[in-house]
Amino acid sequence: MATPAKSVNDSSFFDRFAEKTSKYAGSTGVFVGAFTVVLLWAATGPVFHYSETWQLVINTGTTIITFLMVFLIQRAQNKDSLAIHLKLNELIAATKGASNRLINAQDFSEKEIRLIHDFYCLLAEKAKEDNDLGETHSVEEAEDNHHEKLAAHRA
Incomplete structure (x- = not known):
């Protein structure tokens, strides 16, 4: 049974x-x-x-x-x-458009959490530059921006 x-x-x-x-x-x-x-x-x-x-x-x-x-x-x-x-x-x-990579973020290592935190800091900086509170950006945009900055620093 x-x-x-x-x-x-x-x-x-x-x-x-x-x-x-x-x-x-x-x-x-x-x-x-x-x-x-x-x-x-x-x-x-x-x-x-x-x-x-x-x-x-x-x-x-x-x-x-x-x-x-x-x-x-x-x-x-x-x-x-x-x-x-x-x-x-x-x-x-x-939520459509939300990054599913953040599901179970509590299980990430401290290094991974800091990396994601840095991406969100980039998003905040982009939002400040736009002077538009309604404008949104994705983690991917922040990552692209980050890679562009790294490439510029290396050049």
Whole structure:
């Protein structure tokens, strides 16, 4: 018997836990609660004579929470980043005249990204020269312009 395909909405326990926790952690109520804990801790300073144990309580608590939240936040950021890449890829794929070479640009090497960045800088320069905000240019035009400049410099 064939195994049913996993639904897009199916997610693991950890996926659901991480999503709910990160939404909850970013809420106003959690911020107010954390701020209140810090105020209460500060207010108890005189009672505990600002002892090392009193300081250790807040240091340990905040360190543990920060350590765990870093991973949770990174996970949420990775998911958001992937979703944005997918949306941009869809726009590139659906837009006539857009360069499909830029689909999955996040997978390019830093050298490749810098090269493409240079081409877009050339496009910006061409647009400035034209003094026409409605004029558009392609990456290919920028590349041709770049090659012409290189040839002129070599001559």
